[in-house]
Every structure is written in C-alpha cells, then in structure tokens.
Amino acid sequence: MIKICKTISSVRNQVMEWKRQGLTVGLVPTMGFLHEGHQSLIIRAAAENDRVVVSDFVNPTQFAPNEDFASYPRDLKHDATLCEAAGAHLIFHPEVEEMYDQDRTTAVHMTQLNNELCGKSRPIHFDGVCTVVSKLFNIVQPHRGYFGEKDAQQLMIIRRMVRDLNFPIEVVGCPIIREEDGLAKSSRNTYLSAEERVAARVLHRALTYGEELVRNGERRVPVITNSIRTILEEEPLASIDYVELVDANSLQKMDCITGAALCAIAVIIGKTRLIDNFFIAPEELQ
C-alpha cells in the first residue's frame, strides 16, 4: 500500500531518510481527483527519480470566494490507487490547518506574468499557487517538480518563481494529455453535463484550426485569434473568457508572431471554466 502522510513532519522525515540513502526525489503537486494527465506526470517523475511524492491538497488560497473551492471534487481512495499504479511512493495529503496557520502573514506575490491571461479573471489565483508550491518545495525539498503544460501560465510562473527565489529544484513541464475527442484532461471536466461535454470539444477544434493557420504560414495575430473566436462563438453553450496569442516569455500581446509564442484560451461551458493552449516554437516559424 502506498504511504499517505498527513503531517509536514512525517513527509519531511521520510524524504530525509530517502536522501540519507542517496536517493533522488520527484514531487508532483496536485489538487487530487487525479486523471490520466496527473498519471503521466507521475510516470515521468518515477522514470526520472528514485522516489516520487504526490501532494494531494485542494489549496484554498488559489480560489476566490466565488470559485469552486468547496465543491472541487475530492477522492483520496481513487487517487491512492492511481498513484500506486503510476509508480508513486508517498502521498502528502494535509488538512488546510496543517498547511496554513491561522495567523500566517507571509505569501508569495508575483509582480509580472500573473496579471495576464487567466490572471485577468482570477486576480489572486497565481499568488495562491506560488505560495502553496513554494511551501510544498520547502516541505518536500525534491530534486525535481513536475507540472502539466495545460496550465501553461502556471508552468511559466513557477519556472520564474524558482529562478527568482533560487529554489534548487528542476521544473519539468509535461505535455497535455487529451481525451479521444481532443478535450484536454482536467478534474473540472467532471462538472460537465453530457450535452456540455459534447460542446466542450469546441476548444480543441478551435485551437487545432488556429495552429493549422500558423503551420500554413499565417503570422498576423488578430487573424489567428479572430478565427479561433469565430469557431468558439459558433458553439451556443460556450462563452469566451479570453483568446490570446502572446509572447511565450513575457505573456505580452503582439501583432505578429516573430518568436516563441503561446496561444491560450479560456472558455466557460455552462458553468465550467476550461482552458487549453498550444505553443509555437521559434524553429517552427522557419
């Protein structure tokens, strides 16, 4: 049976013991309700490290009061089975009180990258993510941390935080895992009704069209984003939060693709906010 630690001291003691034995440790931070996307991170972490810790913690500080913290799906038993099958050794599953003292006064605040894309409609989100990820990095002290490319902005922000705050940790980004019809795997997909689930295919359809335009030589950002918008707008159950094609390093807007770029969208289907993206590498532009 996979080991489940609920306290900071117990996970620390176990990791210290592994490190005394000269073993390397990978950390996969998650909010639980694991799916094949998380599974792929754990498998990668198990291939690259001797021991794998999965944190399973729905982090309250990254949810605004009007968001889905209380209803976010939770299923530790299912998570434990998936973690064990994927090759993890330990699940860190603390209560909120274990992670956050009532009288805490310190948090991580980003001054750039967090106000763009998802940050516009979720203004406190990335400070909450950075705070909890830096706590997890300090608690587990892994050699490597694994994050999905579906949350592209989160991945960029964590890379920047690790650089700015000198965490001695390698951040590994892992590709998006999709359902057969192209919908990016997400714990929030479970919120979708059968009709909404069909409607949600529009995200991948729209992005694939946009990506095709770029592959065929289109470089004008408004042409690409407007084409994506048009496809999304054809779906009656979809309402667009944003469609952006930005510089992949600064997340700043641009008129024309000249280097590494990120095309990211957020779309609300029914009441469920879904995100997806594609990257354009500079070598693909030649």
Ligand code: PAF
């Ligand atoms: O991507 C997530 O699931 C969360 O934002 C993370 C990184 C586990 C922090 O709570």
